[in-house]
Amino acid sequence: MSSTNQLEFKGYAMTDPSAWSSLSVVPFEPKALGPEDVEVAVAYCGLCGSDVHMLNQSWGSTRQGPLIVGHEIVGRVTRVGEKVRDLKPGDRVGVGAAVGSCMQCRACNDNYENYCRQITFTINSQWPDGTPVQGGFSTGVRAHERFVFPIPDGVELRHAASMMCGGITVYAPLRENGCGPGKKVGVLGIGGLGHYAILFAKAMGAEVYAFTRGTAKAEDAKKMGADHVVDTTVDGFWKPYDMTLDIIISTVDHFPKNFSLRNLLSMLYVHGKFIVVGLPPADEPMPTLHAFDLTSNAGCFIGGSLLGSKDDMKHMLNLAAEKGVKPWIEELPMNRAKEALEGLKAGKPRYRYVLKQDIAPVD
Amino acid sequence: MSSQNLQFKGYALTDPSKWHDLKIIEFKPKTFEPEDVEIAITYCGVCGSDVHTLTQGWGESKLPLVVGHEIVGTVTRVGDKVTEFKPGDRVGVGAQRGSCLRCRQCKEDYENYCTNGIDTYNAEYPDGVVAQGGYSTAIRAHERFVFPIPDEIESRHAASMMCAGLTVYSPLRTHGAGPGKKVGIMGIGGLGHYAILWAKAMGAEVYAFTHDKSKMEDIKKMGADHVIDTTRKSFHKDLTHTLDILLSTRDVFGDSTPLGDYLSMLYVHGRFVTVGLPDADDPLPSIHAFDLAPNGCMMGGSKIGSKKECLEMLELARSKGIKPWIEELPMREVGKALQDLKNNNVRYRYVVKQDIV
Numbered sequence: 001m002s003s004t005n006q007l008e009f010k011g012y013a014m015t016d017p018s019a020w021s022s023l024s025v026v027p028f029e030p031k032a033l034g035p036e037d038v039e040v041a042v043a044y045c046g047l048c049g050s051d052v053h054m055l056n057q058s059w060g061s062t063r064q065g066p067l068i069v070g071h072e073i074v075g076r077v078t079r080v081g082e083k084v085r086d087l088k089p090g091d092r093v094g095v096g097a098a099v100g101s102c103m104q105c106r107a108c109n110d111n112y113e114n115y116c117r118q119i120t121f122t123i124n125s126q127w128p129d130g131t132p133v134q135g136g137f138s139t140g141v142r143a144h145e146r147f148v149f150p151i152p153d154g155v156e157l158r159h160a161a162s163m164m165c166g167g168i169t170v171y172a173p174l175r176e177n178g179c180g181p182g183k184k185v186g187v188l189g190i191g192g193l194g195h196y197a198i199l200f201a202k203a204m205g206a207e208v209y210a211f212t213r214g215t216a217k218a219e220d221a222k223k224m225g226a227d228h229v230v231d232t233t234v235d236g237f238w239k240p241y242d243m244t245l246d247i248i249i250s251t252v253d254h255f256p257k258n259f260s261l262r263n264l265l266s267m268l269y270v271h272g273k274f275i276v277v278g279l280p281p282a283d284e285p286m287p288t289l290h291a292f293d294l295t296s297n298a299g300c301f302i303g304g305s306l307l308g309s310k311d312d313m314k315h316m317l318n319l320a321a322e323k324g325v326k327p328w329i330e331e332l333p334m335n336r337a338k339e340a341l342e343g344l345k346a347g348k349p350r351y352r353y354v355l356k357q358d359i360a361p362v363d
Numbered sequence: 364m365s366s367q368n369l370q371f372k373g374y375a376l377t378d379p380s381k382w383h384d385l386k387i388i389e390f391k392p393k394t395f396e397p398e399d400v401e402i403a404i405t406y407c408g409v410c411g412s413d414v415h416t417l418t419q420g421w422g423e424s425k426l427p428l429v430v431g432h433e434i435v436g437t438v439t440r441v442g443d444k445v446t447e448f449k450p451g452d453r454v455g456v457g458a459q460r461g462s463c464l465r466c467r468q469c470k471e472d473y474e475n476y477c478t479n480g481i482d483t484y485n486a487e488y489p490d491g492v493v494a495q496g497g498y499s500t501a502i503r504a505h506e507r508f509v510f511p512i513p514d515e516i517e518s519r520h521a522a523s524m525m526c527a528g529l530t531v532y533s534p535l536r537t538h539g540a541g542p543g544k545k546v547g548i549m550g551i552g553g554l555g556h557y558a559i560l561w562a563k564a565m566g567a568e569v570y571a572f573t574h575d576k577s578k579m580e581d582i583k584k585m586g587a588d589h590v591i592d593t594t595r596k597s598f599h600k601d602l603t604h605t606l607d608i609l610l611s612t613r614d615v616f617g618d619s620t621p622l623g624d625y626l627s628m629l630y631v632h633g634r635f636v637t638v639g640l641p642d643a644d645d646p647l648p649s650i651h652a653f654d655l656a657p658n659g660c661m662m663g664g665s666k667i668g669s670k671k672e673c674l675e676m677l678e679l680a681r682s683k684g685i686k687p688w689i690e691e692l693p694m695r696e697v698g699k700a701l702q703d704l705k706n707n708n709v710r711y712r713y714v715v716k717q718d719i720v
Contacts, residue, residue, distance in 0.1 A: 107604070107631055115631045115658055117604060176632065176659075243468070243478065270473045271537065273661065276652045285649040291637045294664030298468075298476045299534075301634070301663030304655025 007041055007078050010359050011138025012337050013066035020055040021341040023137065025359060026066045030142045031131045035081040038148040040093055043362040045136035045334070046072025046162030047353040049192065049253055050097065050279070052345050054124050058281035062124050063132065070136035070355070071097040071122035072164040074157045075362050077148075084145050092151040096164035097122050097307050099133055099143035113146055114172075114307040137334060139360045149313040154321030162192065162327055162352040163316065165307070170197040170249055171316040172308030173275040174204060177247050181205035186241075186248035186267060187226070190217045193251035193277055195328055195351040198224040200316070201249075203323040209245065211237075220350065224328070241267040243298055253278040255287050261302075262293045268300040275303045327351070333358045369403060369439055372719050373429035373499025374697055382417040383698040383705075387719060388427050390495045393460075393488055393503040397442035400509045402454060407497035408433025408523035408689075409700045409713040410553065411614050412458065412640070416485055417701065420642035424485050431497030431697075432458040432483035433525045433714070435518040445506050453512045457525035458483050458667050460494060460504040474507060475533075475667040498697055500719050510673045513681040520686050523553060523712040524676065526667065528687070531558040531610060532676040533668030534636045535565060538608045542566035545605055547628060549593075550612035551578055553704075554638060556688055556711040558610050559585040561676070564683045570606065572598075581688070581710065593620070602628040604658055614639040616648055623654035626662065635662045687711070693718045 009030050012023035033039055051069040053059045073095040077087050087093065101108050101116035108116050120127055122143075123135045135141070151160045163171075170193050179185055183206040187197040190212045201208045202225035210226035212218065218229045230237050245267050255261075265274055276286070286302075294300060308316070319325065328351045332340055340353040371392045374385035395401065413430040415421045434456040438448050448454060461481035462469050468476045481488065483504075484496030496502070512521045531554050540546050540562050547570040548558040555571070562569045563586035571587035573579065579590050591598050599620075606628050626635055637647070655662070668676070679685065688711040692700055700713035 110631070112631045115604075117657075173659075243476075270468055270471070270476045271663075276655055279652050279656070282651070282653070285651045288646045288649065290643070290646045291640050291664060292643075294637060294662070295640060295666040297664070298473075299537075299663060299665045301661040302655070303632075303659065303661035304652065304657075305659045306656040 007039060007140040008360065009138065009140050011068035011134055012334060013068045014055050015066050017057055017062065020057070021338045023337050028066065028068065028134050030134065030140065031127050033079060033081055033142055035083040036145050037081045037142050038077055038084060038087055038093070038145050039079040039140060039142045040073065040075045040095060040148065041078045041140050041362045042073055042136050042138055042357045043075040044158050044161040044357060045070040045355050046164065046166065047340050047344055047355060048072055048165045049344065051123065052341055053279070053281065055341065060282055065132060067124060068134040068138050069123045070138070072162045072166065073136035073141055074151060074161045074164065078140070087145060087148060087150065092157060094149045094151055094160050094164040095122065095136065095141055095143050095147060096168060099141070099147050100127065101146070111309050111311050114309050137337060137355065139357065146310055149310060149317065152317050152321040155317060158329065158331060158354055159326050160317070161354050162329060163320065166192045166352055167196045167200070167327070168308035168313055168316055169193055169277050169305065170251070171200050172312045173249060173277065173305040174201055174247065175312060175315065177273050177275065179204045179206050179247060183207070183246045184209065184244055186211060186245045187251065188248060188264070189251035189278060190221050191251060191347065192349065192352040195224055197249045197251065198226050199325050199327065200319070203319050203325050209241065238263045238267050243269050245269060246272050248274045250274060250276045251278045253280050254284065255280065259287045261287045261289055262297065265293055265297040265300050268298055270298045271300065272298060273301045273303055275305055277305055329354045331356060369401065369501050370720060371499065371501050373495060374694060375427040375429045376417050376424065377427045379419050383701040385498065385698060390429060391492055392501065393492055393494065394490055395442065395503060397444040398506050399442045399503050400438055400445055400448050400454065400506050401440040401501065401503045402434070402436040402456065403439050403501050404434055404436040404497055404499060404717045406435045406518050406522040406714050406716055407431040407694070408525065408527065409697065409704055409715060410526050411704065414701055414705050415640065415642060422643055425493055428485055429495040429499050430484050431499070433523045433527065434497035434502060435512060435522045435525070447506055447511070448509060453518065455510045455512055455521055455525040456483065456497070456502060456504045456508060457529055457673070460508050462507070464507065472669045472671045475669050498694060498715065500717060507670055510670065510677065513677055515681045516677065519689065519691060519714050522714045523687055523689065524680060527553045527712060528557045528676055529668040529673050530554055530638050530665070531612070532561050533672045534610060534638065534665040535561055535608070536672055536675065538634050538636065540565045540567045540608060544568070544607045545570065547572060547606040547609040548612065549609065549625070550639060551582055552612060552707065552709070553712040554612040556585055558612065559587050560685050560687070561679065564679055564685055570602070599624040599628050604630050606630060607633050609633065609635045611635065611637045612639045614641050616641055616645050619648060622648045622650045626654050626660050627657070629658050629660040631658050633658060633660050635660065637664050689714045691716060
């Protein structure tokens with residue numbers, strides 16, 4: 001692609017929240033390209049649970065005006081700001097759920113830019129100057145270079161797409177909490193995030209326990225590499241794993257009424273970590289906990305995690321290239337976004353939808 | 364002291380409707396085994412656990428029941444497999460007196476997390492003998508749960524280190540309290556005041572949170588760098604993303620500040636650790652998964668501490684000359700201590716002196 005062709009910014013937008021999954025192509029004005037910004041022509045965009053939660057208003061009302069979601073973006077650099085050194089037009093890159101941060105605070109300076117209090121998310125937000133950010137169900141995005149990630153040659157673009165949010169969201173806490181040889185990692189919920197957790201935890205050398213409702217996904221989970229598959233509909237399913245696991249990655253975005261977190265926590269060894277990455281609707285708090293659930297249960301922890309840093313991304317993509325980690329995706333053209341959004345809401349994908357940009361296709 | 368003359372008598376709960384009215388009873392001690400240490404008790408600290416147990420707030424207790432698990436005394440007798448102690452040694456026992464010693468936790472210096480751990484009181488040994496606590500003349504405990512008290516530390520000071528001190532030392536140590544770290548402590552009572560003393564001694568910058576303005580001067584004297592009044596609206600906002608560790612000693616939550624507000628004070632991957640244990644019907648304030656995401660923080664608990672940690676703590680206390688802020692009473696007045704503690708009326712730990720023999 002010639003970098004002198006002006007990228008025409010258009011995308012599939014929600015314009016009416018009462019028809020949340022019906023998207024129509026609209027043109028939009030991106031942010032002005034700053035000296036540290038990178039412009040990317042979108043080739044593919046993965047579909048994340050957050051896109052559904054955002055569009056169907058379950059995380060609160062979205063902002064006014066046409067809303068383009070999508071934050072598992074891969075494509076090719078078309079333009080870079082004058083201060084950008086590490087990326088150039090033509091480079092294969094990805095962008096995830098954030099496009100900018102303050103670059104000055106303690107977190108930004110500590111390689112924790114994903115935890116910056118002034119972070120600019122890719123969906124449903126605005127830049128500091130008020131320009132709405134539009135996401136990756138579009139022909140192009142602009143982001144600060146810290147939030148643009150080179151994709152190694154060993155990873156195909158359509159595979160890299162969903163690593164930009166789904167993958168990194170589970171990779172970062174696995175890395176942070178020492179996932180590796182000798183560790184026992186539980187994965188709760190085998191959907192987009194959960195299946196990545198199995199793939200990455202195995203690639204990192206851990207022993208993996210997959211927890212899923214029923215048996216429908218058991219065979220797939222084994223093929224993904226899970227050493228053990230546990231059916232959570234079985235009474236007392238947690239008992240054989242008492243004080244066994246070092247880390248549990250919880251990807252479920254819904255807890256049934258009267259759910260007992262205590263039973264899940266009982267599977268953790270001393271100071272084990274239950275990391276919640278699944279984000280339920282705003283009106284669904286975590287199940288009730290008593291202090292005893294944390295102290296008696298081996299001094300365990302419940303933690304959160306938000307995306308990952310550029311450093312995490314680099315490690316994750318290198319691991320994916322080195323070990324040949326390939327996600328299980330279902331590819332659709334972007335004009336079938338409605339089908340994909342509703343399918344994801346119903347838990348259908350095996351295991352991640354990736355939409356191919358079809359307004360102005362990019363290889 | 365000849366162990367043949369050692370009587371096992373203590374101030375016991377006999378009627379739960381009069382939870383602080385304790386009567387002297389004679390009780391059957393643990394069956395003496397080769398790895399046991401027998402101790403004539405001189406002092407015992409008064410812990411919130413004693414109140415929660417006696418009031419039945421943690422559930423129905425055994426009856427009659429002698430509580431107390433901040434014990435200091437003198438060794439009277441040791442089993443033939445005991446290598447660490449001899450009669451005459453000054454020792455302490457905390458909130459745990461036994462464990463299986465075979466499981467992974469016990470082998471990895473996490474005996475406080477043994478699934479078959481035996482609490483110092485309101486528990487039962489496998490042979491059916493009820494574990495009776497330290498508001499008494501004597502106790503028998505497995506050597507692993509008996510701690511040598513350094514000469515420089517007075518018995519009346521060491522007593523409350525056995526539970527309160529250790530219970531906050533363990534998480535401070537585990538989570539790296541030290542130079543360069545910002546440690547918050549919520550609730551400045553028995554446990555909280557120890558947390559200030561230890562955290563300062565370990566080199567951390569200390570933020571003490573209290574709703575009680577009358578404690579603020581004391582808290583500064585204990586060494587806290589900052590004292591925050593939690594009755595002030597939005598007190599947490601000035602401290603967003605600041606603390607590395609936030610240790611909560613609160614044992615009452617009720618209808619109070621959303622936990623999310625406290626969690627927001629943690630820096631990236633900071634840890635909120637609760638050591639305070641409320642009554643069974645007082646759960647933690649609710650959180651949403653969203654409360655954990657913005658700083659990737661962690662919320663957890665900690666239970667007592669290991670022998671390894673206890674010895675480290677005692678060495679820290681010895682080397683820095685750390686003394687707790689205690690109020691002393693004869694053991695027969697433990698009822699007053701218990702009531703004062705329930706009403707949060709103690710500065711900052713009661714210790715009772717054994718007066719039965």
